[in-house]
Amino acid sequence: MSLPATITILIEDSVSRPTLKAEHGLAFWIDTGSHCILFDTGQSQLILANANELKLDLDAVDTVALSHGHYDHCGGLADVLANAAGEVTVYAHPRALDPKYRRTETGTRAIGMSIHCRRALYEGRHNLKTVTIPTEITPGMFLTGEIPRSHPEEQSEPGYCLDAQCRQADPFLDDQALFIRTSGGTVVVLGCAHAGVINTLDYIRHLTDDQPFHAILGGMHLHSASDERIAWTIKSLQQFSVKRFYPMHCTGAKAVAALWTAFPGRCFPCGVGTTMNI
């Protein structure tokens, strides 16, 4: 199954031109011609301003899919839903709505979905669909649901917790990726890949009967990874057939540099405003 689509970055940590604004977070606008889909919403209402600047009609959004429940991926949700002209179907893992915390040098801080956004989901006119298993959200476009952890090398970064005292580590059950089956290969859109980018790609390859990857976009959460972990990730990525990489957000400068070195001609710069045709 395949479908034509364009993917435009609406929120990212960098911009592709100076009239747009960056923030730490991600949001992708996916236009299939018959559906307007957002994968993540960034952390604030900046998504509305960037869409306006890019002349993208955010009112027309009919589907929102959330990669996980961190504020930098779902913080713009309430504004997106309030702005939508019609009913929006929101896909998220049920654990994406749980409180989440990050341990810092000075204590812990809440990094989950705001009450404001949770209220918008439950009290509004919109339709929440929970996802735990692979789910087709529009023909040819899927969410992975929970990602099996098959590689012990991809341990979650410590300091992410489910409680304010940081007693219970966050297992990131809510972390999922979006993938699109096209005639040129699978396109994968990552949120933060807290489940591990190799675990994620392994699972998608399994779900797509070993179809090659046309493009991998998004965050790989390697910004504080060790040199060994980055080297292992690069070596593992070489075992996949990937035509194009668009590393962004939490991938981290060191891992981005390693990708550009390991895959010459196959890595591409990107930021808010970058559009990819599928």
Ligand SMILES: [Zn+2]
């Ligand atoms: Zn993130």
Ligand SMILES: [Zn+2]
């Ligand atoms: Zn995250």
